[in-house]
Amino acid sequence: MIRKKISFFKILKSIDQKGLGALPRIFLSSLILLFVFNSMPKLIIYVNDKSQEFQNNSKAVLAYTLNNKGKNIESNDQILNENDLLVDIFSLNDLDTDTVRLNASTIEQLFADTNYTLNDVREKKLVKPVALTLLPAEIKMIENTKKRKEFFIQIILPLILQENNNIKLDRKRLFSIINKSNNTNLEKKWLEKKYKQYGVISKDLSVLKVRMDEIPVSLAIAQAAKETGWGTSRFAQEGNALFGQWTWSGEGLKPKDADKDQGHKVMKFNVLQASVRAYQRNLNTHSSYKNLRKARAMLRDKGKPLDSLILVKFLDEYAETGQKYVEVLTKIINQNNLKDFDDAKLLPSSIKLESLI
Numbered sequence: 001m002i003r004k005k006i007s008f009f010k011i012l013k014s015i016d017q018k019g020l021g022a023l024p025r026i027f028l029s030s031l032i033l034l035f036v037f038n039s040m041p042k043l044i045i046y047v048n049d050k051s052q053e054f055q056n057n058s059k060a061v062l063a064y065t066l067n068n069k070g071k072n073i074e075s076n077d078q079i080l081n082e083n084d085l086l087v088d089i090f091s092l093n094d095l096d097t098d099t100v101r102l103n104a105s106t107i108e109q110l111f112a113d114t115n116y117t118l119n120d121v122r123e124k125k126l127v128k129p130v131a132l133t134l135l136p137a138e139i140k141m142i143e144n145t146k147k148r149k150e151f152f153i154q155i156i157l158p159l160i161l162q163e164n165n166n167i168k169l170d171r172k173r174l175f176s177i178i179n180k181s182n183n184t185n186l187e188k189k190w191l192e193k194k195y196k197q198y199g200v201i202s203k204d205l206s207v208l209k210v211r212m213d214e215i216p217v218s219l220a221i222a223q224a225a226k227e228t229g230w231g232t233s234r235f236a237q238e239g240n241a242l243f244g245q246w247t248w249s250g251e252g253l254k255p256k257d258a259d260k261d262q263g264h265k266v267m268k269f270n271v272l273q274a275s276v277r278a279y280q281r282n283l284n285t286h287s288s289y290k291n292l293r294k295a296r297a298m299l300r301d302k303g304k305p306l307d308s309l310i311l312v313k314f315l316d317e318y319a320e321t322g323q324k325y326v327e328v329l330t331k332i333i334n335q336n337n338l339k340d341f342d343d344a345k346l347l348p349s350s351i352k353l354e355s356l357i
Helices: 002-017 022-052 082-093 104-113 118-124 137-141 145-178 185-197 205-211 217-228 234-239 272-285 287-301 308-314 323-335 351-356
Strands: 072-075 078-081 265-267
Touching (some): 082 272, 104 137, 104 145, 118 145, 137 145, 145 185, 145 205, 145 217, 217 272, 217 308, 308 323
16 A cells, blocks of 8 residues: 555656646546555455465364363354364363373383284284373484384374264164154253254254264375374374364464464364364364265265275365365375274273274
8 A cells, every 4th residue: 555655656756747737636646546446455365365375274073272262163154163063072081180291101011911913913803991191202313214104103093982972872862863763851861962062053854964974084084194294293292282273362383384363373282082082073063075075975876885095085175275285185195004994893991882893
């Protein structure tokens, strides 16, 4: 705007120097003013479009923050309530705030004492329910790349399986409700809760069925590995952030290379489990992953397993690198044989989970 004013006054000065009469000067000045004010809105729109061109908000968990509960957000032109969508993550994140961080050697001994090895998992498809709340700081010091990767997988595998189990139990109850002609008041209340949790304002059971579903284990591991550098990133160590999800307000970790004008932070979690649950809720509700959910539903309808190498193709909006991000994830899945864990089962820690084995 300042530049426009400067150029405008220069033109006026030039006109005055040419000795034109008062009326011609007023006429020319009016034309210039009209041109300036007519062109400015277009220029502003153009600048705004350019500034937003490379903006990618798909890592935002519906643009929410754990420290701003109850804030309303928009999704598909309708108002959703963050607290309804994420109340279970809020409550989970409030647990174990005084958790002691175990060192790597202690965790390794714990795995050894429980006979928990990835070779055994690949062979028997059973995972010990060893749930850790924090990553060990020493994981960065493990020089052997293969050992560091396997250690990281051992830590997050039970957490991913646990969240998938939670969804399995919910789907089992959902199908039970769908197959009944009449539902109890308790079942109706449960449905209301799940509609809110998955952002299904239409209260359409078919939409809820598509959204309430698992994320393949191999896909979740690959994304956690990519986003954290196999557990070594500052976001993973300081904020239990396994999937690089963003927040624009509240508590979070500011990327060191981020511009001052960028308001987003990487979200912090008190426990690793909350990060995994938030990640799954993100993929199951955010509009950027609608096609992933459609592809997953098609696999279900055909009676096929959820194939991470198919579903990964629909994650190009998760990162600003787009298709390259998909290629990196595909490479991680293949090179580390992560699909071996897709059919793994978490040994039951309660009677309720025994039905899933």
